[in-house]
Amino acid sequence: MSHSSATTPTQPNCGNNPSFRPNPIKPLTPLLLLALLTLLTSCGGGENNVSSGNRSGTLHWGNGTEPQSLDPHIATGVPEHKIIVALMEGLVLKDSKTLEPRPGVATSWDISDDGRVYTFYLRKDARWSNGDPHNAHDYVWSWWRALQPALGNLYAYMYFPIANAKEYYEGQISDFEQVGVKALDDHTLQVTLNNPTPYFLQLLDHYSLYPVHRATIEKFGDADQRGTRWTYEGNLVGNGAFQLSEWKINRRVVVERNPHYWDAESIKLNKIIFYPIENAVTVERMFRAGQLHYSGTVPADKIATYRERKDPSLHIAPYLGVYFYRINTRIPQLQDKRVRRALGMTIDRDKISQRILKGGQIPAYTITPPGTMGYYPKSDLAFDPEAARQLLADAGYPNGEGFPATEILYNTSEGHRKIAVAIQQMWKKHLNIDVKLLNQEWKVYLNSVTSLDYEIGRAGWIGDYVDPNNFLDMFLCNGGNNRTSWCNPEYDQLILKAAPEAKTHAERLAIFERAETMLLDAMPVIPIYIYTSNNLVNASVKNFNDNILNQPSFKEMYLEAGPADAGAKN
Structure with a gap:
């Protein structure tokens, strides 16, 4: 996936939040931003975000940039990925340490002897975040949508291992029934590949193959229409561990625990606030000030300082x-x-x-x-x-x-x-x-x-x-x-x-x-x-596992109050 960063947040709201409006808000300068975050985050005392977040189960996450889109069939960047994986889920998950395939919406799967036919058995308790049943037909429709040329899905080629997916996308065939994806019943999905594909299960944990909620998309436009309001605050319906509660352009994206998620009882975080912070110096200062639990950006001239004092906040990994x-x-x-x-x-x-x-x-x-x-x-x-x-x-x-x-x-x-x-x-x-x-x-x-x-x-x-x-x-x-x-x-x-x-x-x-x-x-x-991945992670964040894709598993993370609440030392 493409990788980068670019925008700024403001302090979290403490009262009622107005409904989303798609009008850009003028970004604050980094110094003013830091001052406001330091002074106003708690709306009462002098408590910082990390301390209050540890008590309330709210993870404060420096996300690098304003997301381009939260539509999994349009997004292409790492910042988008971090938010989408909180809101949505594929048939298969990756183990947060080893990246080995693990059950997601599918409880299990069979692979034919020739390695070409995969049969997935979906959870009967799977639900969308609005409570609607979530089944195999959702995948057939979603993958049909992802292969509509007018949608402009830059990841369409990720589907090409599937039989006839490339031919359908390029217009060589017009009948989607010929593409190798079939709902055998409500809870059984069969996928036929052109050839054995060693990485196919890994693909299913990439957001480009995530399912989307048909009724919501069709409510706000055509299936292949880009940029409709279906991903906006108050509209987006997902199937992940969290649901979108707030999206303020250039300020923050807030997700909260989804009560309809199939594994909701095991989710320990109540809320994640993603901040679009482009400036590496600003985000590192915010981390040290206890305003962020996590930063995926570390200024180059600060890395040596963290290393010299053997600061456990610094995570450097392949x-x-x-x-x-x-x-x-x-x-x-x-x-x-x-x-x-x-x-x-x-x-x-x-x-x-x-x-x-x-x-x-x-x-x-x-x-x-x-x-x-x-x-x-x-x-x-x-x-x-x-x-x-x-x-x-x-x-x-x-x-x-x-x-x-x-x-x-x-x-x-x-x-x-x-x-x-x-x-x-x-x-x-x-x-x-x-x-x-x-x-x-x-x-x-x-x-x-x-x-x-x-x-x-x-x-x-x-x-x-x-x-x-x-x-x-x-x-x-x-x-x-x-x-x-x-x-x-x-x-x-x-x-x-x-x-x-x-x-x-x-x-x-x-x-x-x-x-x-x-x-x-x-x-x-x-x-x-x-x-290399260079992350700053507050000691109160538990089950943050380094892996070679630098992919977080928000459903596994939790917060534990302790002496590190104030962030790293200066």
């Missing part, structure tokens, strides 16, 4: 994700792959990791993080300014002469800005080309890259499931998350046909390596570093 730059291959000066490779060969990744990031990030020379399901892709990409200058000269720009000023787009974040500035300087030093920087707020940035209204764009991809396919199927021709306009039918054939039909795991990994070699040779994307 993270299945890659930070990279997309290149719009339609831009005239970027159409020649020699230019793109020259750009990739003049980024000093070691310097970026050690001097800017400082959080254990690993320089990346491939798009797929090494070690994913035993996959270690080869790469000839290296920091080699001399060879890069020759490539640029061969492309018609000796010593950068005649190369048009080119723009790096990034979503608003101090961390992204520092990396862009460093790369801007590297390209000037080694290639003598001029690069301008442009930052945009998260939603605007997403629109720009999706519509190819950019030249070079910052990007990140966090694994949705643990398999190399999740990184490589991004770059299929016309893939919703490709966003580079690069297209290679031979690459598509390897990913969509050869790999799924491979007889052994080793053969499948060899096919992926061939495909990734093609991608790196053409270089429509420039890998920069492999992520």
